[in-house]
Amino acid sequence: MATTESSLPIARRSVWRDDCLELVCGIANAGGGRLILDADVDSRGVVKRKTNRVMRSIPGAISQALDLTCAIELVLDGGRFCLEVVIPPASEPISYRGAFYFYQDGTNRILDGDALDRLLQPELEPDIKWETRPVVQASLDDLNLNLVARFTGTSRDTDLVTALDEASAIEEDLRHAGLMTGVGTPTNVGILLLHDRPHQYIPGATVRIGFFGGRGGTPIFEDEIYGSLIEQVHATVETLYDKYLSDVTGQEDGISTYSLRPGTPPRDAVHEAVLNALAHKNYDSGTPVQVSVFTDRICIDNVGRPPRTWTVSALLGRHTSRPNNPTLVAALRRLGIIDGWGNGIGSMRLLCMEAGAAEPSFELRDDETMVCFPLDTDSMLTSSIANPHPIANHPPARTELPEVQATARAVALQQDTSLTLNDEKVLAMIDIDGRLTAPRIAKNLNISESTVRRSFRRLRELGLVERVGSDKSGFWQVK
Template sequence: MIEIELQSLVEKIQKVKAESPTIELKAARSGCPTHLYDTLSSFSNQDAGGTIVFGIDEKEDYAVCGVYDAQDLQKRVTEQCNQMRPKVRAVFTLCNIDGKTVVSAEIPSLDVSERPCFYASKGRYKGSYVRVGDADEPMDENEIYGYEAFRKKYEDELRPVERAGIEDFSTVKLMEYKAKLVEGRPNLAKLDDSRVLDLMGMTKDGAPTLAGMLILGEYPQAFFPQLDIIATVLPGTEVGEAGVSGERFVDNQRIDGTLDQQLQEAMDFVRKNIRTSVTITKEGQRVDRPQYPLDAVRELILNALVHRDYSIHIQGMPIQLQIFADRLVVTNPGGLYGRMTVDKLGKAQPDTRNPVIANTMEIMGLTENRYSGIPAVRYLTKVAGLPAPEFESKNGEFRAILRLSKSENLARKLSRRGTGLSELAAETNNPISYGAPGIGLGMSAVQMLQEKDSHRNPEAILEYCRIPRTRKELSEFVGLGSGYTMQRYVNPLVREGKLALGIPEKPNSSKQTYRAVE
């Protein structure tokens, strides 16, 4: 930074009147602050680094107060930098504003392999900090372990599973794995089975590894109860928002089993709980169009299963699959690994946290392992007319988000209010037609509002329920997702007393049935 850049930075600070993730302010009019180690640590531990600006007083409306002694300030800041591990090499810049001296200390980012930077007197686990907004927060044990795992190349996926033996592998999966493994690998075909399993990381000294159990195990959750997926459908746009009947969840399921089983069941859950519109082409062909491109959803769930953090520190945290009214979210424990950052996703080859799991999933034909997943998700959402996918890595979690298009959201809101196509046209002051929707509504959004379908009026539903029907049967009858069918069509009839619950004491039971009241 040169003098004119520091002057410009001071003007910007006074304009916004706030610190930021990369800017820390210190008045230093009476002496050098004595506890800079938290900021030195947090700036060093983030990719953008940061700058400490001395000579601006927040309490005086961000006025320039000037430092007490620029020469002595630099000396004492350097002394504090030398107390960090690794040592911090600050770059100083001075400028004069209205006859007062302002000093900046630029704190460079450390390479991931050298993190965390910590205050030597407190030690690694108490002296490491992370920047959260404009505050410096102590790093938790998981964050520190993540850096150490990368630096020392820990192989959490290869740790032996206590209490498990080779007999805990599924015989069917083991045979399938061996058959696919030796295809095109003649050298492996010559070795005995126990040697092959050890070489490929499925066992270690004859005992199943975590990777082996998750891929070949009969029931991995017997040893790792939380290494599964918690899937929920929420009635609104925020956790805790209740639905029309006071329900917190429209549907929820704990999905366990091996990784391929979890992937399949998670996709079944998504298919069941998102809307699918049907269009008929001019040639008379039926085209199904789900709310979210299913191949993109599959990639996100697969990425979570393969790349989550399997360390002992957070093996008690499951993956979360959440379907909100306006978005689908997949969250997995463990932020991005190594030097990968959100802005580089899909553009640079990443460090792989779990190479054995990734390689084995490729052998089993479940993934290509060619780093094409994120680009594929971006392309599929673009083709589907959805907003670009969003990715977040913070607080020890990685989150992928798919959002509905604006037209889908508008249609959803209007349908909840019971607004039809004519009202939609009036509200938006646009004509609506199937050939060229005036407000850019896709066929799925328009069809979602077509309540004249013979299976979607109350009389048809009541007639269908002259004998008890399950949620699945009602969903298939109406032709929409289970959650939407219940919220939009079935629950109102229950509240009106026209449908009776088969299990009234457990309204949210998965075995619930609905019968028309005579």
């Protein structure tokens, strides 16, 4: 009997009576909703004594009778002041005086027979996904209003207490995006994106960073990053580069100067990896994203992985966006933080190539995804493209060739020829982004433009790539 957000009920009564507890029970079993009561307010908008007494007594009466936590507040409804009882969905079916009520289409009825069986056997109904589960302990007032304003595009100076129409519009926008339920409580995604301390409601909604030196086991020192998801991404990257990847190089006017360690990957690539880990994590696991820093590598590990049919080769190749948390990814896309096209892995690889840094390696486990950035080997980029075997002392998570490279080698072998190292490098780059030009590729690979164009011709002759559109505005497409 799952209730859709658009059909969440609103019941109206003139005064609070004992039978209102039957109504609250029915609304909670139906997925939550609101109960609107008349309020006695003077001309100045001050609640009169009788209404004030009712406001104080209702939450306790509901809690005692139904073991349910409900909020009550004064609202404007149709131009007049009313009391609004916000009723959350019952986590399990509840009864009042031995009867199970269910509110639907304006009627509160007692369930029996098959209808009662369906209510008492939730496994017969679709599960509510983690993303849209309500966080009944929180409300709009608990969220960071600057983050809410950024997401909804409203003024940061809006007073949600007095600007009730504005608050209603904001709630509607958040409900439409899956960040709030129809009864005014944030969802897990709403808390994750818009609350300053989401770990208070979502276990493990943090990032842990540890420095292990040249060994595993217990970290030598560590940090835990808190805050909204966006803040966690930025704070993780800043902490990594300022504390874990920098060395003291000297003193200037009594102030220590720092520089990044040799072979440090580009900041934007690591930012993309941390963002991917937080966006695609399985939050039901209660496990933080873990960033392990060794002397020769950074490994970013999260519980959650792409579809089980995907191999590392599929992950490295062209693929559609298949997020574990589609509501969260849609919200991040709306904020302009991700593009939602499944380009995250390609973006990391391309950023490293352009910076002349070693390409990251990837590993897919049963329920985890790990990306590792090498720190201390300048030749890792060449090796990752040219050599399918791991380099000694480097723990590459990628143990198979990218699909496009394996296919290219097989095609060349069938034609009794082989690809040069430059051919494979050029192919790897245009597989990530077919819009790359010869000058840009030449600059990134430190080779001449003529060498790049020869690789273009060779790849085209072997049938590995084709040009779509004109030389000026077209792009390369890997077959």
